[in-house]
Structure formats: C-alpha cells, structure tokens
Amino acid sequence: ETGVTQTPRHLVMGMTNKKSLKCEQHLGHNAMYWYKQSAKKPLELMFVYSLEERVENNSVPSRFSPECPNSSHLFLHLHTLQPEDSALYLCASSPVRGASYGYTFGSGTRLTVV
Amino acid sequence: AQKITQTQPGMFVQEKEAVTLDCTYDTSDQSYGLFWYKQPSSGEMIFLIYQGSYDEQNATEGRYSLNFQKARKSANLVISASQLGDSAMYFCATYTGTASKLTFGTGTRLQVTL
Numbered sequence: 001e002t003g004v005t006q007t008p009r010h011l012v013m014g015m016t017n018k019k020s021l022k023c024e025q026h027l028g029h030n031a032m033y034w035y036k037q038s039a040k041k042p043l044e045l046m047f048v049y050s051l052e053e054r055v056e057n058n059s060v061p062s063r064f065s066p067e068c069p070n071s072s073h074l075f076l077h078l079h080t081l082q083p084e085d086s087a088l089y090l091c092a093s094s095p096v097r098g099a100s101y102g103y104t105f106g107s108g109t110r111l112t113v114v
Numbered sequence: 115a116q117k118i119t120q121t122q123p124g125m126f127v128q129e130k131e132a133v134t135l136d137c138t139y140d141t142s143d144q145s146y147g148l149f150w151y152k153q154p155s156s157g158e159m160i161f162l163i164y165q166g167s168y169d170e171q172n173a174t175e176g177r178y179s180l181n182f183q184k185a186r187k188s189a190n191l192v193i194s195a196s197q198l199g200d201s202a203m204y205f206c207a208t209y210t211g212t213a214s215k216l217t218f219g220t221g222t223r224l225q226v227t228l
Contacts, residue, residue, distance in 0.1 A: 040123075042221075048215070107156050
C-alpha cells in the first residue's frame with residue numbers, strides 16, 4: 001500500500017464521546033502533519049511531528065491530543081469535542097520537516113460532532 | 115505571517131476551454147515556494163505544480179502552468195483544455211523558511227461544464 005491512508009473516512013460523534021483518527025504512511029517520510037479544513041476557511045495546521053517528536057502545536061485546544069508512536073503512524077485522539085470542531089481533518093507527510101515539496105496528503109476524515 | 119488570497123470562490127469553464135485561477139501572496143521572505151493543489155470531492159489534496167521564487171521560467175506540468183509575476187506577488191494557475199475531471203477545489207499555497215510550513219488560501223471551486 002502506498003501513499004497516506006486515513007481512517008475512518010467519516011465519523012459522527014457526540015460531544016461526550018472519545019474517538020481517534022488514524023493516519024498511516026508508507027512513503028518513508030520522517031515528518032507528519034495534522035490539518036483542519038473548515039468550510040470557507042484556509043487549511044489550518046494543527047500539529048507537526050518530526051521523527052516522532054512533536055515540534056509544533058498551533059494553539060490547538062487540549063481536547064485534541066496527537067500521538068506519533070513511530071514515523072509511519074499518526075493519531076489524533078478526540079474527547080469532549082464541540083460542534084464547531086466539525087470539519088475535514090487531513091493528515092500529510094513529507095520527507096523531512098522543512099521540505100518545501102513532497103507533501104503527500106491523505107483523503108481526510110470527515111468529522112461531525114453532534 | 116504569510117497570507118494567501120484567492121479572490122474567486124467559484125469559477126465555471128466550458129470543457130476544452132482554458133481557465134485562470136487567481137492567487138496572490140504576501141511574504142517578506144526572499145526565498146519561497148509556490149504550490150497549487152487540487153482537492154476533488156474525495157477529499158485528498160493532490161499536488162499539481164510548483165514554482166520557486168528564484169525560478170525565472172514559469173512552471174508547467176502538462177495542462178497546468180503557473181503564471182508567476184514576482185513583482186506583483188501573483189501566482190495564477192492556468193488550466194488549458196479543461197476536462198470534466200478538472201471539477202474540484204483548487205488551493206494555492208506558499209512555503210517559506212520563516213514559516214517552515216505550507217500556508218493555504220481559501221480555495222476556488224472550479225466547475226467544468228459541457
């Protein structure tokens with residue numbers, strides 16, 4: 001399997017639920033990213049991992065908790081979300097952090113918080 | 115902070131015609147990269163074309179070309195001979211050493227008609 005794979009593709013969760021988004025890449029990349037895409041807004045970078053270490057957290061609320069157990073896998077753990085957190089969550093990877101090219105994106109998880 | 119402006123929320127073009135999608139950017143960096151991505155309804159961000167700030171020639175990739183006007187900080191995407199499969203959201207993005215990340219615009223929805 002190649003590219004960046006995200007699961008699940010769609011997720012509906014209540015505000016009191018706990019769920020996790022998964023991202024997997026088989027490209028040998030060392031950097032991975034979580035982006036949030038809301039309607040009519042630019043993509044917002046949430047977290048950056050480089051060699052499994054979190055190197056950037058862009059003021060994301062603590063109800064979003066990332067985890068990178070190895071360079072191929074990235075998770076986003078969700079708990080007590082709000083309806084405004086409904087969005088498309090995109091995972092991406094690049095060969096190294098700081099690479100200006102080579103970003104590969106997954107197809108995203110469409111999250112709806114009810 | 116980097117800023118990308120895409121002033122066309124939606125565009126229509128007839129099949130086989132050419133279309134230009136506008137993008138202006140704001141950066142104080144001298145060295146930067148400009149990107150265009152396509153996002154079909156499936157959600158995946160697909161890389162289309164790249165232009166470096168020091169590249170003297172406009173980038174081309176098949177039916178895609180980037181009209182780079184550095185002094186005007188403009189990086190318009192030109193799609194020639196539009197096809198029905200070109201219907202999607204199109205995002206302009208920049209990468210600078212200062213930001214060390216891709217910064218996206220709000221996107222343009224292109225609809226190709228018969």
